[in-house]
Amino acid sequence: MKKYNKILVAFDGSDLSVKALNEAIAMAKENEAMEIDVVTALNPTAQISSAVVYASILNELRKEAVDLLKGISEKLDVQLPNHKVKTMVLEGNPGNEIVKYADDHDRNLIIMGSRGLNGLREWFLGSVSHAVLQRSHCPVLIIK
Ligand SMILES: Nc1ncnc2c1ncn2[C@@H]1O[C@H](COP(=O)(O)OP(=O)(O)OP(=O)(O)O)[C@@H](O)[C@H]1O
Ligand SMILES: [Mg+2]
Secondary structure: OOOOOEEEEEOOOOHHHHHHHHHHHHHHHOOOOOEEEEEEEEOOOOOOOOHHHHHHHHHHHHHHHHHHHHHHHHHHHHHOOOOEEEEEEEEOOHHHHHHHHHHHOOOOEEEEEOOOOOOOOOOOOOHHHHHHHHHOOOOEEEEO
8 A cells, every 4th residue: 555655635624534634644753654535525505696796605624624734734743743744725625626636646546435515324435435436537536
């Protein structure tokens, strides 16, 4: 597993994404050369007609995402003080943005949950994990 040393964790705050992050941390503890990037993608709906409402919703979402990742950043600093870690807020379609980030930042493994915040249990995979599995150019570890 040591060859998977540039990890991307896709994080939406769901229990399974926390589990995915914890898996990445456990792997990193056995490999001091491992780098972990944690990303969360905002996807404000494009259908909001008023630009003012859109801007205020976008601002609110940005603030929430930054807060969410701040907590993660603190956790990573405590758990992995000697590893290279990074958190990032992305904007746009989550599946596309996650794959693009992995490509642009040379990631060799993506770790994510099978389901996320929308927890409908009929399908095993949510739409974001499905999209990433279909389009990614590196292996994907799906946590369930
Ligand atoms: N906005 C996001 N940013 C980063 N990672 C995400 C985001 N949304 C989902 N993920 C990742 O994808 C995993 C699966 O979530 P996904 O959104 O596909 O399922 P869901 O929320 O149950 O269903 P839905 O397709 O309705 O959103 C999550 O555990 C998380 O790792
Ligand atoms: Mg979701």
